[in-house]
Amino acid sequence: MRFMKQSLLLLLVLMTIAPLTTGCWNRRELNELAIQLGTSIDKIGGQYRVAVQVVIPGEVSARASSSGFSPVTLYHATASTVFEAFRKLTETSSRKIYSAHIRVLVLGESLAKDGISEVLDMFSRNPEARTDFYLMVARNTSAMQVLKTLTSLEKIPAENLFYALDTSAKTWAPTTTVTIEKLIEQLVTEGRSPVLTGVKMIGNTQRGEELSNVQEIDPAAQTRFIGLGVFRRDKLVGWLNEEQSKGYNYISNNVKSTAGHMKCPNGGIIGMETLRNYTKTQADIVNGKPIITLKVKNVSSITDVECQIDLKKPETIAALEHESELKIEGIMKAAVEHAKQTYGFDIFGFGHELYESHPRVWEKEKETWNEQFKQLEVKYEVEVKIHKIGTTNDSFLNYVKE
Amino acid sequence: MEPSQKIDIKQMKVLLIFFIVGDLMWFLPSFTASASKQDAWISAIIGVVVGLGIASFIYGFSTKFPGMTLIDINRRVLGRFAGGVLSSFYLLHLLMNGSAQIRVIGDFMTTQMMTETPMRVVLFLFAAVVLISIRTGLPVIARTAQVFFMMFVVLFTILFLLLVPESEPHNLLPLASHNTAEMMRGGFFVIAFPFCQLTVFLMLFPLLEKEEMTFKSFITPVLYGGAAIVLVVTLSILVLGSFMTEHQIYSTYVMAKKISIGNFLQRLEAILVINYLLSTYFKCVISIYAFCRGVTILFGLSDYRVLALPLFLTMFGTAYVVSSDVVFLNSLGPAWALWEITEFLALIPFVYAMHLIRSRISGNQLGSS
Known part of the structure; x- marks a missing residue:
């Protein structure tokens, strides 16, 4: 009888606990996410055009053989605030953009000239994104274009930008890496001004989007880091050679x-x-x-x-x-x-x-x-x-x- | 009848450390940095030094009334009615404090980790854990604290060691450029939050098994807790700089995010958060437990556990309504600190002065001093 009573009680407890142990409230499975690695923001007529480079898991996995499609895809949307633009991406994307793994943020030159602070606030306020991604300014091209160039050594172009800048900053004097925290720190500190490395397109820009770009030994289009952009407050005022x-x-x-x-x-x-x-x-x-x-x-x-x-x-x-x-x-x-x-x-x-x-x-x-x-x-x-x-x-x- | 609630000195020490570190990891760096920027660590040291004085005073006070809780002392010194009124204010304060701890957890979880989860779910779960702990009694709470203490120390050490490479000594410059008033304003929070709140231990001292707590065994854990506070504030300034420390709502969490050893030992923040949750939990449980005991004594109940369930609902509700949003809760900081200091002044020095006056008038018949 005592045993019966105890087992009943245990059952009751387990039933009470069960609904509490169902994991996160807003869980998201891997196959429901679009993992964002590269982001670009351009300013077009007072609105922000956000483009995200999303990885296609099947194309970059080591086991599954690639089907000959591009390893990444690009979604873009234009809205008054950056966050709205991010959500608006779902108009074209089948999945919600997951920003925790962002590697690079490319800012358009015209945006940089108008001031970058408004854009940065969202990235430091958003709890999802890590803050160890690199920022750069697209030079003589739109920021979105930079994300459109396929690369071969790193299959994912955003990874290519990240590691290229990382390696270059470590072994070549004219480039430097800037993370968002460093940038904000420099923006808010008296007597300090930020700089960002510039990135430009070389070669046949249009060909960069095509898969044939990575089939060549010497790719038709490549991205290249060039010079530092000088900022006064948060506005780009010029480039150093x-x-x-x-x-x-x-x-x-x-x-x-x-x-x-x-x-x-x-x-x-x-x-x-x-x-x-x-x-x-x-x-x-x-x-x-x-x-x-x-x-x-x-x-x-x-x-x-x-x-x-x-x-x-x-x-x-x-x-x-x-x-x-x-x-x-x-x-x-x-x-x-x-x-x-x-x-x-x-x-x-x-x-x-x-x-x-x-x-x-x-x-x-x-x-x-x-x-x-x-x-x-x-x-x-x-x-x-x-x-x-x-x-x-x-x-x-x-x-x-x- | 309620089961025995006695704990030993070792357990009391662990509870003291947990209580002092408490919820400070969440907001103390940002509070102190808002007053004295890169000199926040000096503020923290000032605060801890003054705080140690306050802690000693609280200890000295307790030795004048051996075996008595704060409620007993109030009634004995001020009389049944006045003592009861003062005690009620104190108990309300404990309840608010405990609920605020739960709210801090709720705010943090819904800000940094589970942004789309309704906060009430987090509050409910946390309050439920507190309810269970309260029902099991102080010895179980204390033993839990002992079990988790090792983990707490290890995680804290890991946090400290892994952040040393990330620290930027430049962030401390220029040294001591703020005037004394600004530094004191930063220290004021440190004095108010853990040290003035130590009065709650006056509710627990009578529950010590056999021996009395010596001054040394009381002040050592307080000192460790104070050192932890200074360390966390200093690290935050070193790693994040004064601007980030001041403007991040949860600077310690952001600080833990910075850990990156050789690009593979990183993203540890979710593990290190366990530490902050643990100490906040113990602070909450101690406050609420003291509240239960206080009510039991004040109203002459035979078993405090009957209070647990209604209290759980009260805590859950209070934690939810204590602030409309995260901005209001954080803007309460200075006011809340003043409240802590007022409570301390009204309880300890005032009651002690009354005690001295009364014992002088009635020819030393009252106190045991």
């Missing part, structure tokens, strides 16, 4: 590894690889005036010799180190001068450095900071170490005979 972008990244300590070259003493050039680089920006007050000092510590190695030079002598290395120091200084100086003359405002965040070390001085100076920036004294202290010259010492170039 390759050298200036390099300078910007050296100043902002974004350079991790890169390649460069410099002149040999006797003519010709010598190639260098930067292995490590660290830049420290220091703000001092000298005679009541702020002075910025850029301290660069750089470890490089020699990668290719294209001139007559004796690499067996220690003095040569010292001379090369000095030459390299001048070169890096020159790159940074050119970027600073360009910013002073062309933009006339502090794109490097020197103002913020001043605030960090001399908050009281900054309080006084911040109103006129952009004016002061034009006359700001910037000092450069570059220290280059060349520890390695590769596997050979003196180049065979010195011994080439007839």
Whole structure:
């Protein structure tokens, strides 16, 4: 009897628990989702055109053989707010867009010129999306076009953009990665301005959409990162060229590894690889005036010799180190001068450095900071170490005979 | 009759730590950062130092009245009627506090994790868990706390260690650029929230088995809890920067999202949230349990458990109506902090002063001091 009573009670408890353990309220199965990897936003006549690149799972799975269709598809919609446009995508898409796996956000150039803040709020407010995707600005093309180019090494074009920028930022000075948190941080911080890497289309843009683009060894259309876009507040005001972008990244300590070259003493050039680089920006007050000092510590190695030079002598290395120091200084100086003359405002965040070390001085100076920036004294202290010259010492170039 | 409600010192220590960490992980970094930006960590240290003083005072107060709960003390010092009125206010405060904890969970779940789930479902489930815990009694709650404590410590350590590589020392600069008033304003929240709320333990001290709690065994867990607060606030500033800390509603969750070790150890936030849920749960259960005991003593009931079911419905309802939306709840912060401080001042220093006056008048007949 007691056993009966207990089992009945247990049954009752289980029945009560059952409705509570049915999992999430708004569960979504994998086959009901459209996984969004790339997003682009263009501004067209005061409205936002949102395009999302959605992965087609069957086409990218390792097991199922591809049926020869495109691995991704693109949906686009235009509405007054970005979120509305996202929902409006369901007019063409069979599934609701799932944004947790977003890798890249491409912003249209015209949108960037009008201001990007309004668009960004949705991405930081939305709890679904992760914040580790990269932002970029489409240059000389619409943002949507950038997502329309098929790529072969990474089957998914958005992944291609993500990894291309990631690798490039790590190994090539003129590019840098910006996540949404970093961007917002720079937008809201006094004395700082954001930059975003530009992406442009090269080759036959129209062919990029066709599957034949990935059937070729040298694809007809490709995307390419080029230069940094300079923002004043949240508006794109101009582009830095390759050298200036390099300078910007050296100043902002974004350079991790890169390649460069410099002149040999006797003519010709010598190639260098930067292995490590660290830049420290220091703000001092000298005679009541702020002075910025850029301290660069750089470890490089020699990668290719294209001139007559004796690499067996220690003095040569010292001379090369000095030459390299001048070169890096020159790159940074050119970027600073360009910013002073062309933009006339502090794109490097020197103002913020001043605030960090001399908050009281900054309080006084911040109103006129952009004016002061034009006359700001910037000092450069570059220290280059060349520890390695590769596997050979003196180049065979010195011994080439007839 | 109700079963024995006695717990031992070790369990009391664990409950103390859980109570202090409590729901602070949710909003304390953002509250302190709104007052003193990148100097929030200094605010937190100031708050904890002052808070330790308050905690010591509460302990000292309890030793004057051994074996008595706060309700007993109030009635003894202020008389049956005045003491009862003051106690009622205190009990209302406990109920509101417990319900607010449930609301915090509800808001968080529907903001960050299950955005389309009606909040009432989350509140109902959480309140139901609290109901079950209350019915099983304090010893079971305390043992649960002991079991989960290990996990809590491990997860907290993981959070800390994994976030160190993400931290940006620059975020702390410029150091101490805010004036004392601003820093105190940040510290004010830290003083109010866990430390003034420690009065709830005056309801639990008489339930200690055999021995009395020594000062050392009381202040050590309080110190650990305080250290945890300082750590969380500092980490939040280091990892997110002062702007993000201030403007993210749940900055600790966003902070956990940042974890990424070698691109494979990441997306741990859902696991680390367990930690925040645990401490909030214990804080809620302790508040509500103290409320039950208080009502039992005030009205001379024989078994507090009869209160559990009606209380569950009250909590569920209160948690739902305590605020119309998440904005209102967060804007309540400063007012709520003032309420905590007022409750503390009205209960401990005021009652103690009354006690001193009365014992002087009646020639030391009242208190045991």
